[in-house]
Amino acid sequence: MTEAWEAAVEAQIRGAAQRGEFDDLPGMGKPIPGRGMPYDESWWIKSFLEREALPSDLLLPTPLQLRRRIEQVPDEVRDLPTERAVRDVVGQLNAQIVAWLRNPDGPRVAVRPVNVDEVVRRWRAEHSAPSLPTPATDRVTVVRPHRPRRAWWLPWRHRSR
Numbered sequence: 001m002t003e004a005w006e007a008a009v010e011a012q013i014r015g016a017a018q019r020g021e022f023d024d025l026p027g028m029g030k031p032i033p034g035r036g037m038p039y040d041e042s043w044w045i046k047s048f049l050e051r052e053a054l055p056s057d058l059l060l061p062t063p064l065q066l067r068r069r070i071e072q073v074p075d076e077v078r079d080l081p082t083e084r085a086v087r088d089v090v091g092q093l094n095a096q097i098v099a100w101l102r103n104p105d106g107p108r109v110a111v112r113p114v115n116v117d118e119v120v121r122r123w124r125a126e127h128s129a130p131s132l133p134t135p136a137t138d139r140v141t142v143v144r145p146h147r148p149r150r151a152w153w154l155p156w157r158h159r160s161r
Contacts, residue, residue: 004153062106064106066097
């Protein structure tokens with residue numbers, strides 16, 4: 001059955017070639033892009049990203065994408081018109097971070113939610129008085145969850161109380 005199917009496909013290809021349907025294809029007579037030396041296994045991914053004008057960040061694992069987004073928060077919120085819009089952008093980012101923290105995949109990279117109030121405070125400072133940004137004000141602080149002290153160091157007789 002497989003041979004009959006292959007023969008039928010080959011017959012259709014020969015018929016199309018005889019009719020001239022393959023004569024004016026784009027790239028005819030040119031080498032296949034990415035097949036030069038040295039050989040790059042991911043040439044088709046790179047050409048797809050170039051052709052579709054997609055950022056190469058899409059190839060990064062999720063935690064690294066999130067860290068890059070955290071670094072870009074000051075630039076992302078700088079031109080937003082209202083405080084509500086700033087809070088929405090940071091809230092959406094924090095929702096993505098929390099979703100990843102609940103079900104992490106990829107490399108183990110420390111990613112923490114962004115402090116919304118700190119971002120809003122910096123946004124207000126930029127919008128109230130135009131000043132030159134300093135490297136210290138472009139940083140985003142992250143919220144560190146409070147961990148209660150463990151009682152493992154207590155003697156066993158005091159634990160039952």
